Amino acid sequence: MPDPFVTVERRPDGVALVRLDRPKANALSGAVLGQIFAAATELCDDPPGAVVLWGGRRIFAAGADIVELDGAGAGAVGANFTSALGALARVPRATIAAVNGYALGGGLELALACDFRVCAEDAKLGLPEVQLGVLPGGGGTQRLPRLIGSSRAKDLIMTGRHVPAGEAEAIGLVNRVVAPDEVLASALAWAAEFARGPLVAHGLAKWAIDRGLDGTLADGLATEQEAFAAVAGTEDASRGMASFAAHGPGKATFLGR
Numbered sequence: 001m002p003d004p005f006v007t008v009e010r011r012p013d014g015v016a017l018v019r020l021d022r023p024k025a026n027a028l029s030g031a032v033l034g035q036i037f038a039a040a041t042e043l044c045d046d047p048p049g050a051v052v053l054w055g056g057r058r059i060f061a062a063g064a065d066i067v068e069l070d071g072a073g074a075g076a077v078g079a080n081f082t083s084a085l086g087a088l089a090r091v092p093r094a095t096i097a098a099v100n101g102y103a104l105g106g107g108l109e110l111a112l113a114c115d116f117r118v119c120a121e122d123a124k125l126g127l128p129e130v131q132l133g134v135l136p137g138g139g140g141t142q143r144l145p146r147l148i149g150s151s152r153a154k155d156l157i158m159t160g161r162h163v164p165a166g167e168a169e170a171i172g173l174v175n176r177v178v179a180p181d182e183v184l185a186s187a188l189a190w191a192a193e194f195a196r197g198p199l200v201a202h203g204l205a206k207w208a209i210d211r212g213l214d215g216t217l218a219d220g221l222a223t224e225q226e227a228f229a230a231v232a233g234t235e236d237a238s239r240g241m242a243s244f245a246a247h248g249p250g251k252a253t254f255l256g257r
Helices: 032-044 064-073 076-087 106-111 128-132 140-148 150-159 165-170 180-195 198-212 219-233 234-249
Strands: 006-008 016-021 050-054 095-099 103-104 115-118 125-127 176-178
Touching: 006 032, 006 095, 016 032, 016 180, 032 076, 032 219, 050 180, 076 106, 095 106, 095 180, 103 106, 106 125, 106 140, 106 219, 115 165, 125 165, 128 150, 140 150, 176 180, 198 234
Parallel strands: 016 050, 050 095, 095 115, 103 125, 115 176
Antiparallel strands: 006 016
């Protein structure tokens, strides 16, 4: 059996904590990406209430394993990233990257495959591949501009500079910035809020948003109507509407079905 670089802890509050642990810098080797793919596939097949991805208190992930890039070649490494990060992006629940230390190159691309990002005040994020004479090959040229816009994405990708936490929050690269010792707890608390919500609606909303970004507005609106019709028949929708009628907004409790 390979070393367990990626573990999944399903917590009583419905949150799944995915822990990345490959000393010293959580380099994303083929083995690590394979384990991320396996963990994400498990979470797709049996979704929790929400997911937190954490690389530990020192570093989130330093990026691709350069030794493998030299050996296996860019095509193989890129395919591993596409498979693993694509599986993570498909998890039909809210996913939160909890970033301590550095999230660079493939490490930032891993965080970009999540829906949200919480990072430490002293964290640094970036896509420094250009400094090696190459470009991001794990989704960075596609997910980053969709998140922060094409001009800002070109700045980060074509300079390769490290972005401090404050700037990352200002440009929408991360959602929340907290003290380093509070990163995991903040992400878990946020995830627990999602886990108490209408989970089918979360999954369908995520699917509609992501699918809509890949097509025309007309296609996206059709996708939205499909999702809206599907969620309207859920038990949570019935509970939410009944609660609204009886007690007003924001008072419903959901069962996740």
